[in-house]
Amino acid sequence: MKILDIMRRRRSVRTFDGEALRPEDAERITEYAENAGNPYGIRITWKLLDAKKDGLSSPVIVGTDTYIAGKTDKVPHAEEAFGYSFEKIILFAESLGIGTTWIAGTMDRSAFEKAVELAPGEVMPCVSPLGYPAKKMSIRESMMRKGIKADTRMTFGELFFDGSFDKPLTAERAGRLADALEGVRLAPSAVNKQPWRAVVCGDKTHFYEKRSKGYVSPDGWDIQKIDMGIALCHFEAAAKESGLEVSMEICDPSLPGQEDLVYTATFTVRQSPE
Numbered sequence: 001m002k003i004l005d006i007m008r009r010r011r012s013v014r015t016f017d018g019e020a021l022r023p024e025d026a027e028r029i030t031e032y033a034e035n036a037g038n039p040y041g042i043r044i045t046w047k048l049l050d051a052k053k054d055g056l057s058s059p060v061i062v063g064t065d066t067y068i069a070g071k072t073d074k075v076p077h078a079e080e081a082f083g084y085s086f087e088k089i090i091l092f093a094e095s096l097g098i099g100t101t102w103i104a105g106t107m108d109r110s111a112f113e114k115a116v117e118l119a120p121g122e123v124m125p126c127v128s129p130l131g132y133p134a135k136k137m138s139i140r141e142s143m144m145r146k147g148i149k150a151d152t153r154m155t156f157g158e159l160f161f162d163g164s165f166d167k168p169l170t171a172e173r174a175g176r177l178a179d180a181l182e183g184v185r186l187a188p189s190a191v192n193k194q195p196w197r198a199v200v201c202g203d204k205t206h207f208y209e210k211r212s213k214g215y216v217s218p219d220g221w222d223i224q225k226i227d228m229g230i231a232l233c234h235f236e237a238a239a240k241e242s243g244l245e246v247s248m249e250i251c252d253p254s255l256p257g258q259e260d261l262v263y264t265a266t267f268t269v270r271q272s273p274e
């Protein structure tokens, strides 16, 4: 299945059918997670957890007892690295027909942190349930989706720009990058805020974070940087599927008109199928 179709099909699943995660699926996910990697070279360790055994709970999840959690050292770019790697795992799970939901807030955090044996200096940013989606969402889940408008996304022209921030980009003008950017547009984000913005300048696509108020904690941890990591993951995967060879670097071009935005990273197209 095409990665862009997997991105289109994925949604947060909070109501599962009650079947335990099959051992072969658990094994596939564990193996994939170990090799997920990220462009920051930051090591993340993953663990599958059993809610019953480890005394875990999330008030929004029903019908599965399996969770995956990741932890990493609290270092610069840990958020983007975590977002990138965890989203790779989430998309892989989707390709196997396994439902997931990014969870940063609605969980018994101290129980999860104990279960992953979080050490000082480490952070466990998010967890996700793993299981098989129920045929019907719970009323609570559908109400939650409506509340955060989970089924809507901003338009191409609101998120992406053509050479400078005063010129919205169209999918037609994006040409060979249209699918990669569409992949970004479809990505999940905390409270569906979609903080990613991107400016295409020739073979370079510069990514920026449009911060919402109240998402950076006093110690500097920025949950929307996790969203940025998710966007980078989607861009790279969909660009590769379009036959583009892309590489990422952190090299702020200091474009004008970006005062309320925080620079994240730049992708350069190295080779395209001409």
Ligand SMILES: Cc1cc2nc3c(=O)[nH]c(=O)nc-3n(C[C@H](O)[C@H](O)[C@H](O)COP(=O)(O)O)c2cc1C
Residues within 6 Å of the ligand: 010, 011, 012, 013, 060, 101, 102, 103, 104, 105, 106, 107, 126, 148, 149, 150, 151, 187, 188, 189, 190, 191, 192, 223, 226, 227, 230
């Ligand atoms: C970093 C991050 C944290 C999230 N935290 C939660 C959470 O604590 N609880 C929850 O129910 N959903 C959480 N979500 C899921 C989002 O609400 C969801 O991705 C968004 O509304 C878009 O809906 P979709 O995933 O169905 O496309 C989180 C998503 C991300 C990316």
